[in-house]
Amino acid sequence: MKKYLTIEDTIGATPLVRLQRIPGEFGERRGNVILAKLEGNNPAGSVKDRAASSMIRQAEARGDIKPGDTLIEATSGNTGIALAMTAAVRGYKMILIMPDNLSVERRASMTAYGAQLILTRADQGGMEYARDLALKMQAEGKGKVLDQFANDDNPLAHVQGTGPEIWEQTDGRVTHFVSAMGTTGTIMGVASYLHSKNPAVRIVGAQPAEGSQIPGIRKWPEEYQPKIYRPEKVDEFELISQAEAEHMARRLAAEEGIFGGISSAGALVAAMRVAARAENATIVFIVCDRGDRYLSTGVFN
Structure with a gap:
């Protein structure tokens, strides 16, 4: 076949x-x-499609995550959209945290792929606040943060x-x-x-x-x-x-x-x-x- x-x-x-x-x-x-x-x-x-796929695939290969798990990520847009797509393909729940001053097209794209979107007030600290909130939610057991900012599987996508x-x-x-x-x-x-x-x-x-x-x-x-x-x-x-x-x-x-x-x-x-x-x-x-x-x-x- x-x-x-x-x-x-x-x-x-x-x-x-x-x-x-x-x-x-x-x-x-x-x-x-x-x-x-x-x-x-x-x-x-x-371009973030590459990193999103790499981070999820490599985490799966290490046994860090498995389909059905909830993933969390702070994003200014493109990584979130890419993660939402990849999560949909591979069977994960996706929670994305994004400052509320970013374009409505990006928000709509994330939710179209089935992700849950949490908007934070830009005047609370923008992406820095969103990153802190993602780690706080992980500490509370609400999901696994892939952390594009510290995850070597992100640049690995571009090396490969x-x-x-x-x-x-x-x-x-x-x-x-x-x-x-x-x-x-x-x-x-x-x-x-x-x-x-x-x-x-x-x-x-x-x-x-x-x-x-x-x-x-x-x-x-x-x-x-x-x-x-x-x-x-x-x-x-x-x-x-x-x-x-x-x-x-x-x-x-x-x-x-x-x-x-x-x-x-x-x-x-x-x-x-x-x-x-x-x-x-x-x-x-x-x-x-x-x-x-x-x-x-x-x-x-």
């Missing part, structure tokens, strides 16, 4: 596409190519998947990898793999400029710094303003036909800065989710 794929089996193997117009004078004239890794093509719509894909899709020509920094799982895992193939590849992290609120891009207080984060793996940091990210998101859709989220555009802002000072570079950036997840925010109006 023919074996067919499940929806979870379609995670990964996402396209890598060349930008044609936005690079302008910093593109072909300087010998540079800017490539977008389209992670919104994953089944639940983001995203990194090798980028290397193969560029035939080993990649010179710079650019990613938004949130939980840091993507940038840590891809950096580990690419550096194992070529230590000269430059890893560039996009972080929010002072006062900017960009979904998916964070600079954590010291006490909440993700335990999976290794600062020595990032060669350069680019501070991105909210206005720059939002403007670039509109350009990315209108000029390149790539409908990406705000953090994806922030990564492109950083990639363009790299291109402005580089020559003969192959620059890959992560389009971590789709823009339709942000329509209610008015960014694309």
Whole structure:
């Protein structure tokens, strides 16, 4: 009997596409190519599908969890949606904790997959408060926290998947990898793999400029710094303003036909800065989710 794929089996193997117009004078004239890794093509719509599947599968393999158990996670959106999908596929109950200032599309996606959603007041401390509440619920026996911020199975997904894909899709020509920094799982895992193939590849992290609120891009207080984060793996940091990210998101859709989220555009802002000072570079950036997840925010109006 023919074996067919499940929806979870379609995670990964996402396209890598060349930008044609936005690079302008910093593109072909300087010998540079800017490539977008389209992670919104994953089944639940983001790069976090990879980490969610990895964290649940690896925990199962260790015997830490089994189908029917309740899982808990604090999330700003994409990880929660990805976990809700993976939990639905693999037979878990899912409780997600999210600040109430994040887009309604993300909330609706989580509950569509059957997850229970707990909204916390953003003025109570945002994601930091949500993370504390998740651990408190675990201590009270209400479920198991996967903890994307401290779980090595998060970056492992990118050591095993995203990194090798980028290397193969560029035939080993990649010179710079650019990613938004949130939980840091993507940038840590891809950096580990690419550096194992070529230590000269430059890893560039996009972080929010002072006062900017960009979904998916964070600079954590010291006490909440993700335990999976290794600062020595990032060669350069680019501070991105909210206005720059939002403007670039509109350009990315209108000029390149790539409908990406705000953090994806922030990564492109950083990639363009790299291109402005580089020559003969192959620059890959992560389009971590789709823009339709942000329509209610008015960014694309």
